[in-house]
Amino acid sequence: MAMNRYIGKVTVGEVISWIVLIVVLLFCLLPIAFMLSASFMDAKQIMAMPFDWLPKKSFFTSEGRTFLTNFSKAIHGNNNNNMFFRNLFNSLLVAISCSITTVLLASLCGYGLAKFRFRGRNFVFMSIMATMMIPFEAIMIPLYMVASMFKMMNTYAGLIVPFLVSAFGVFQMRQYLITFPAEYLDASRVDGLGEFPIYWRIVLPNCTPVVATLGILSFRNQWDNLLWPLLVSQREEMKTIPQYISKFSEEKQTDEGALMACALLASIPMFILFFTLSKYFLGGAAVFESRKG
Amino acid sequence: MKNKIKTYSIERKQARWGLLFTIPCLLFFAVFSFYPIINAFFTSLTNRQALNRTSEWVGLDNYVYLFTKSNGGFSFGNSLRATLEFTLGTFIPMVVIALLLAVFLMQLRSTKTAKFLELAYYTPAVLSSVVAATIWMILFDPRGLVNQISNLLMNTTGRDFGWLVNSNMLQVSTMIVYFWKYIGYFVILFITGLAAIPPGIYEAATVDGSSRWHTFWRITLPLLKPTAVLVSIMAMLQCLKTFSTQYMFTQNGAARQPIDVITMNIYYTGIRNGRLGRASAMSIILFLIMLVLTYLQFSVSKTDDVEY
Numbered sequence: 001m002a003m004n005r006y007i008g009k010v011t012v013g014e015v016i017s018w019i020v021l022i023v024v025l026l027f028c029l030l031p032i033a034f035m036l037s038a039s040f041m042d043a044k045q046i047m048a049m050p051f052d053w054l055p056k057k058s059f060f061t062s063e064g065r066t067f068l069t070n071f072s073k074a075i076h077g078n079n080n081n082n083m084f085f086r087n088l089f090n091s092l093l094v095a096i097s098c099s100i101t102t103v104l105l106a107s108l109c110g111y112g113l114a115k116f117r118f119r120g121r122n123f124v125f126m127s128i129m130a131t132m133m134i135p136f137e138a139i140m141i142p143l144y145m146v147a148s149m150f151k152m153m154n155t156y157a158g159l160i161v162p163f164l165v166s167a168f169g170v171f172q173m174r175q176y177l178i179t180f181p182a183e184y185l186d187a188s189r190v191d192g193l194g195e196f197p198i199y200w201r202i203v204l205p206n207c208t209p210v211v212a213t214l215g216i217l218s219f220r221n222q223w224d225n226l227l228w229p230l231l232v233s234q235r236e237e238m239k240t241i242p243q244y245i246s247k248f249s250e251e252k253q254t255d256e257g258a259l260m261a262c263a264l265l266a267s268i269p270m271f272i273l274f275f276t277l278s279k280y281f282l283g284g285a286a287v288f289e290s291r292k293g
Numbered sequence: 294m295k296n297k298i299k300t301y302s303i304e305r306k307q308a309r310w311g312l313l314f315t316i317p318c319l320l321f322f323a324v325f326s327f328y329p330i331i332n333a334f335f336t337s338l339t340n341r342q343a344l345n346r347t348s349e350w351v352g353l354d355n356y357v358y359l360f361t362k363s364n365g366g367f368s369f370g371n372s373l374r375a376t377l378e379f380t381l382g383t384f385i386p387m388v389v390i391a392l393l394l395a396v397f398l399m400q401l402r403s404t405k406t407a408k409f410l411e412l413a414y415y416t417p418a419v420l421s422s423v424v425a426a427t428i429w430m431i432l433f434d435p436r437g438l439v440n441q442i443s444n445l446l447m448n449t450t451g452r453d454f455g456w457l458v459n460s461n462m463l464q465v466s467t468m469i470v471y472f473w474k475y476i477g478y479f480v481i482l483f484i485t486g487l488a489a490i491p492p493g494i495y496e497a498a499t500v501d502g503s504s505r506w507h508t509f510w511r512i513t514l515p516l517l518k519p520t521a522v523l524v525s526i527m528a529m530l531q532c533l534k535t536f537s538t539q540y541m542f543t544q545n546g547a548a549r550q551p552i553d554v555i556t557m558n559i560y561y562t563g564i565r566n567g568r569l570g571r572a573s574a575m576s577i578i579l580f581l582i583m584l585v586l587t588y589l590q591f592s593v594s595k596t597d598d599v600e601y
Contacts (some may be wrong), residue, residue: 013505017397021410024394024476028414031428031473034438038431047436109318116311117304124315131326133587137534137556138580139329141563141572142336146329162325165318195310224421226537227556231564242423242537249427250544256431263424274419278412281419282481 039070039261046256070261077248083236084244084265090233091241092269093156095222098163102218103211105165110173111203115185125174131167137227144231158232159240163222169214176210177203212280216273223270241266330580337574343567355574364562367549369575372558375464376533379554383468384528387479392521394476395483396509411484415477422474422537429470430545433457457542460551467552470538475531479524486520487513519593526590530583536560555579 005012033053038046040055042065075084112118113125143162152158180203188198204211226242233239239247248262274281337355341348359369394414401407417425432439433456443454456466490513498508514521536556543549543557555575563572 011505014400017400020393021397024390025410025413028417028473028477030438031432032416032420034432035424035428046431047434049436050441051438105318105321109315112311112314116308116314118308118312121311124312124319127327128318128322131322133584134326134330134580135530135534135583137536137559138576138583139326139333141559141569141576142329142332143325144564145332145336145569164325165321167322167326170318195307199314220419224423224537226421226423226540227560230540230560242421245421245423245427246541246544249430249541256434259427260431263420263427267420267424270419270421274416282411282415 035260035264035267038257039264040067041070041257043254043256046260070257071265073252073255073258074248074262074265077244081236083239084262086237087239087241087244088266090156090159090238091223094159094240095219097156097160098222099215099218101160101164102166102169103215106169106173106214107177107204107207107211108199109165109170110175111177111199113170113174114177115180115182128167128170132171136162140227140231143228147232153232154235154238156238159229159238162228163218163225166218169218172210172214173207176207180206209280212277216277216280219273220270333573333576333580336570337577339570341570341573343563343569348570351570355571356578358571359574359578364558364571365566367553367558367561369555369558369578371550372553372555372575375552376535376554378464379468379471379535379552380529380532382464383471383532384525386468387472387476387528388521388525391476391479391524392483392517394480395487396513398480398484399487400505411477411481413477414480417474417476418478420474423541425470425474426538426541429466429473430457430542433466457547460548463542463547463551467535467538467542471532471535475528479528482524482527483517483520486517486524489520490516522593523590526586526593530586530590533579533583533586 007015037053037055045052045056075082077083109128113121113128147153147158147162152161184202184206185198188202193201224242225240226246229240229243233243245262245266249259252259338350338352339348340351340354358364362368398407398410401410420428431437434440435453435455439456440452440454444450444452454462456462494512494516495508498512503511534556535554539552539554539557540560542552549557549561556579559572559575559579562568562575
């Protein structure tokens with residue numbers, strides 16, 4: 001039963017924990033800070049030894065560079081085909097569509113599973129849970145063959161359809177809706193509201209936290225998705241942002257500044273989402289934990 | 294009597310709506326999960342190729358091939374090794390450090406600071422994997438920051454650690470990128486688990502004169518075991534599916550051999566080389582590995598719950 005040891009007024013344990021917390025903090029944030037400052041630098045300054053964290057003014061004026069040279073390079077792309085905004089649009093469209101359909105389909109299915117007693121309910125629930133065991137990576141080859149059979153290569157349908165809903169989303173929605181007070185539903189039934197309007201006007205508007213968490217999760221998964229677009233989108237104008245960065249980095253290996261500018265631009269939408277809705281990002285993990293129950 | 298029958302039929306009618314609500318999802322999963330995995334299984338028993346559109350039944354030949362032949366220099370055995378090493382090398386440090394950080398964060402006196410740190414640790418998870426790999430590739434450059442900092446720490450000058458060249462270092466590099474991206478996420482999972490432990494238990498321990506260290510080993514850790522097991526399996530599943538980091542590294546000139554994880558081998562074999570049958574066999578093996586782990590996850594989460 002050793003008591004805590006003290007250095008002055010703080011315990012040794014506290015000092016150690018602060019050191020660890022700060023070291024990890026630096027480890028987590030320095031690469032992001034590096035991306036920020038390097039996106040304004042030219043290759044020479046990025047590779048300078050020792051590294052200078054603030055972009056030097058002299059680099060903006062030399063060789064006709066301006067403050068935004070890197071960003072304009074990132075947007076114009078390798079052969080000035082200006083695919084950046086097109087690909088950004090594709091990514092946004094795919095991510096937004098998938099998060100909307102995931103929320104709608106998963107909540108509908110979760111509501112059906114949570115609040116109705118129909119025959120075969122357990123079977124339906126278990127089958128959907130079983131799909132959680134099938135990783136996307138294991139079925140991408142057959143999906144690729146299906147996509148090419150149905151002429152979905154290089155189309156938005158090809159990018160979106162395999163991710164319309166996720167088993168995990170259904171599960172989350174069901175867990176959340178099980179505790180939804182049945183009195184509301186019965187009251188609405190007495191008031192003569194149909195079953196679908198009850199879902200649409202009573203249930204859906206009342207599960208904002210889980211809708212937001214699930215929507216963000218699904219948005220982020222698609223925003224981050226590289227593997228599937230690599231398979232189905234080969235035409236430049238159908239590529240997504242991860243593919244754009246990947247290609248840009250292959251061809252601009254020596255222009256690190258432009259590469260970092262490209263990475264920074266591509267991260268802005270997620271940063272905006274994160275800093276406005278951070279509680280749902282962090283809450284996502286909490287809901288994930290409910291998987292235990 | 295009449296009344297009873299009536300309510301019964303209303304419930305039946307209602308129940309039908311429930312089934313109706315689940316049908317869209319059921320159809321979706323039938324077409325985009327169950328059909329593909331069955332299809333992958335049957336394709337793995339054929340020599341199907343993308344280019345000449347042949348598809349003959351070859352039985353288990355693909356599986357035998359994967360475990361005996363070199364698959365054009367990038368053997369499946371090597372992929373298993375790379376995936377296993379990556380998974381072990383990433384998820385063990387990640388789970389241990391995430392647990393430590395979560396415990397430290399919970400003990401901070403100011404919740405404001407704790408919230409700020411949580412948010413900061415989580416920030417890398419917001420960046421996409423491609424961006425993460427891009428940033429770290431520049432940091433790992435021979436003249437880059439990581440070499441400078443390592444030299445500073447090791448008290449050497451101008452030494453190149455060969456982060457992207459040496460095959461062992463290359464593996465470590467991919468682990469660092471992954472660790473960096475996901476640490477915050479796992480910290481939050483642990484914090485959720487820790488928050489569920491009633492504070493009364495800690496108070497009792499403090500009153501009894503238990504030190505922090507002692508409290509951690511004897512109280513926090515045993516109570517957290519179910520969460521820890523669950524998080525570990527989740528982290529393992531996550532690591533087994535890694536693709537983007539390794540893909541970005543190889544696309545930018547790193548050697549493929551040391552970091553040729555299963556998903557990347559599936560991609561190269563199936564999509565780049567068009568050997569769909571062989572790639573499907575790899576997919577099925579990956580699926581089986583993950584199936585076992587998921588089964589473990591479910592059985593652990595069912596039986597090992599702590600009651601307070």
